[in-house]
Amino acid sequence: MNTDKHSQGPKKEDYLSHIAFDSVIFGFNGKQLKILVLEYQNTGLFALPGGFVKRNESLKDAVTKGVMERTGIEDLYLEQFHTFGNLDRFDSKAMERILEMNGLDIKAHEWLLDRFISIAYYALINFEEVNPIPDPLADSIEWYSLDELPPLMMDHEEIVQKALETLRENLDKKLLGMNLLPTKFTMKELQNAYEKIMGETFKRTAFQRRMLATKNLVRHEKLFTGGAHRAPYLYSFKIK
Amino acid sequence: MNTDKHSQGPKKEDYLSHIAFDSVIFGFNGKQLKILVLEYQNTGLFALPGGFVKRNESLKDAVTKGVMERTGIEDLYLEQFHTFGNLDRFDSKAMERILEMNGLDIKAHEWLLDRFISIAYYALINFEEVNPIPDPLADSIEWYSLDELPPLMMDHEEIVQKALETLRENLDKKLLGMNLLPTKFTMKELQNAYEKIMGETFKRTAFQRRMLATKNLVRHEKLFTGGAHRAPYLYSFKIK
DNA sequence: TATTATTGTAACAAACTGTTACAATAACAA
DNA sequence: TTGTTATTGTAACAGTTTGTTACAATAATA
Missing domain, CATH: 3.90.79.10 (Nucleoside Triphosphate Pyrophosphohydrolase)
Structure with a gap:
């Protein structure tokens, strides 16, 4: 067969x-x-x-x-x-x-x-x-x-x-808890995801404040990429 | 047969x-x-x-x-x-x-x-x-x-x-253009519809302002019901 | 220790919402 | 005509959220 x-x-x-x-x-x-x-x-x-x-x-x-x-x-x-x-x-x-x-x-x-x-x-x-x-x-x-x-x-x-x-x-x-992003991600990556999905851009500071205000993010250690600038924090979604 | x-x-x-x-x-x-x-x-x-x-x-x-x-x-x-x-x-x-x-x-x-x-x-x-x-x-x-x-x-x-x-x-x-309400309705009827559907109550003045701010309502003549009080306006939804 | 590129926040303004107050009626009764 | 009553339409103020600008706090490197 x-x-x-x-x-x-x-x-x-x-x-x-x-x-x-x-x-x-x-x-x-x-x-x-x-x-x-x-x-x-x-x-x-x-x-x-x-x-x-x-x-x-x-x-x-x-x-x-x-x-x-x-x-x-x-x-x-x-x-x-x-x-x-x-x-x-x-x-x-x-x-x-x-x-x-x-x-x-x-x-x-x-x-x-x-x-x-x-x-x-x-x-x-x-x-x-x-x-x-x-x-x-x-x-x-x-x-x-x-x-x-x-x-x-x-x-x-x-x-x-x-x-x-x-x-x-x-x-x-x-968006919370979904797998579009790695478990830990920077605020910039999160903003990129939002911008690519929504097809529009957001102001960095307002976006950051809005995301943090949701209380659905946990802040972790910083991410040192080797770039000559302040290192961003990593975040993950709270599991509800 | x-x-x-x-x-x-x-x-x-x-x-x-x-x-x-x-x-x-x-x-x-x-x-x-x-x-x-x-x-x-x-x-x-x-x-x-x-x-x-x-x-x-x-x-x-x-x-x-x-x-x-x-x-x-x-x-x-x-x-x-x-x-x-x-x-x-x-x-x-x-x-x-x-x-x-x-x-x-x-x-x-x-x-x-x-x-x-x-x-x-x-x-x-x-x-x-x-x-x-x-x-x-x-x-x-x-x-x-x-x-x-x-x-x-x-x-x-x-x-x-x-x-x-x-x-x-x-x-x-x-809600706009739908047939839950008669073609022309009062603000109170609209609020009732919202409250019954949402299962919560709203403050009259804030509700009225919010609805008028949407710019989706057209104001018509007043409705005289015979009640001893100021007569409400009738509204209808704008057809978009 | 200065330089450069980013990030995290604060500060102020503008817009929106919640609340209270009050004037403007309709119908009716005196 | 003039009060009286119930309800509606708005204005006014406060409190909250959002938009914008400014600026200090780094990481790496020269």
Whole structure:
């Protein structure tokens, strides 16, 4: 029996039909904000990492497992932000091409060509801690800056936009405890994260005061980088 | 051929399997905040109005149509707030009972006993403008205050909680143009709506100043109610 | 010990919020 | 007409938060 990854795709009977998930995985390294995009084998098609929900697993578990398989990270910040259910959101031609280029039998995977409703989640991680792993059907997975995204298939660009909007709305409430930054970080790194996500700049002093006023930061030792200037303190988020 | 409403339920082939929607329909009349709850025929089971998505209609259209069928309102404020996908969220025994009590053949409707993922929306309407219409399978649909809800089936109480949380978070951003209030309303009615939704009281003068500062209200003529006191102005939301 | 680049805070002003006070009504009664 | 009562619309003041500028406190290096 051929167990090569190209010999068999997801089996219809294992999954809930018509239901998919997509994930917008935001990565930050103290300087740049990027997202993970995968490219399907020989098709020139770019897409968000996604998957299907097994009949015997919860939606949340399916997404957690899916994102873990791409990033290797088990304990990440995941937030559901929207479910996409337009009629025009599935492109059976593209899916057919992906199956074909992966040597998968189209008849056996016909259920994948049907209409899907997709529940979208975003994740936040520090991309320097991650070695992304491609989808079984994809041959590459790469970090892309938001302003240098390749054209994404189906409605995936709309999904990214909505993810960014939601992240911006939630930033003040939910940046805490998330993994976008290393455990300990400087105020400048935190400000960079805010600025890259919000797409605007902040005054250093006001930003510092606002962050400290939240009482959600713990101050640690100073960070000596070798620069000829006063060393900044390191901070971490309080676990609530 | 029997066309009685009890003779046939939704047909499997018309709908996307495993996908449902539920709606939390908030109503306000200037004084009280309520939601619509329906009771299934002879079962003692209470539930949120919901439905399924046809294969050839968008998710949004399905929900809009569903809510319209219960309320008669075509043009309402609808917002998707969460998708519920836990394993324990479907109770096939309850569904079986509902089918049975409606004289529907269980075999023919077996797909309804399977696992469903539900996309939840909330709607905002002025409940004095509405004559709720029961589900084909339900025998009553009634307005209930949030603090006097009957026990709801499955995870519907959790859905209501999450709807209320989301509504509270969105109130300042999205109260505008919604139909919770009549087109023209007094500042007191607006304050009542805010207080009932947020579950807290506000100082009259500060509330009035805050609302006027948003620049989203248009002032109209005064409202003479016959009360022995200065008459309040009427306001409406600016259409943006 | 001076120089340079940053960081941490203080100080002041401007904007926003909370609270109190009070004048301006509508309806009604004397 | 003129009080009386209940409620509404604003102004005034205080307290709090936010924006801006200024400046002292370092780390490394010359």
